[in-house]
Amino acid sequence: MMSMPLPDQFTDNIRPRWHPRVKQHLVRRLYENEAQGILDEELINAVGIGLLLRCQSILKATTAHEGRATCPRCDNIIPHQWHKDEVMTCTQCGWQTTWGAYFKTYQDKQLVGGGAVFAFADYVEHYPHAQSPRERMLLIDRLLHAFHHELTQLFSRPAACNLIEGKITQVIAFLDTLTYGEQSPPEAKDEYTAWCGRAQKASWIRELLQASRQRRPNEREGD
Numbered sequence: 001m002m003s004m005p006l007p008d009q010f011t012d013n014i015r016p017r018w019h020p021r022v023k024q025h026l027v028r029r030l031y032e033n034e035a036q037g038i039l040d041e042e043l044i045n046a047v048g049i050g051l052l053l054r055c056q057s058i059l060k061a062t063t064a065h066e067g068r069a070t071c072p073r074c075d076n077i078i079p080h081q082w083h084k085d086e087v088m089t090c091t092q093c094g095w096q097t098t099w100g101a102y103f104k105t106y107q108d109k110q111l112v113g114g115g116a117v118f119a120f121a122d123y124v125e126h127y128p129h130a131q132s133p134r135e136r137m138l139l140i141d142r143l144l145h146a147f148h149h150e151l152t153q154l155f156s157r158p159a160a161c162n163l164i165e166g167k168i169t170q171v172i173a174f175l176d177t178l179t180y181g182e183q184s185p186p187e188a189k190d191e192y193t194a195w196c197g198r199a200q201k202a203s204w205i206r207e208l209l210q211a212s213r214q215r216r217p218n219e220r221e222g223d
């Protein structure tokens, strides 16, 4: 059990809340459906909205990490100086905590957007305006195949690590095994091809994919 901040560290025990990552099996079913031409609007919405809430949490945590925390009671921005014991007080509603306690609520939860903030922000901007399930599916697909743009490709990693449950290595192998078929949108197949190209550029991802592909040779036959 990890140590949790004491209730009295947050006014009225109101804590910042962060949406969890999306479950792998839902994403896998989404792609299997697409490959067979099955349109499951409910599933598209479940994954799409889950990702939307997750992206909103990532943007909020990233902003907090950069010095501007969001008050969980009234959404006002509370600036801070990254000192653990620093008391943060919302000037709008009086809610309080320390920066240390606030930080702990999102620490180690893959919530800092890093080099993929542009992809999370783009999804948050466009998803609510998508007009059809197909459009929503393409936005989901584009988001899941985005990469963190880092100065050095060595540290490059898929944005999906912030979005889908599992260890970073599991998520990368998972993305590599999503199903594409006759009925999959051509744009989705293109995204996957582009994703593989970018994945090859980071040596650690290339090696990881090689190893995981070798472990499942039979599944790839007939591709």
Ligand SMILES: [Zn+2]
Binding pocket: 071, 072, 073, 074, 075, 076, 090, 091, 092, 093, 094, 095
């Ligand atoms: Zn407030």
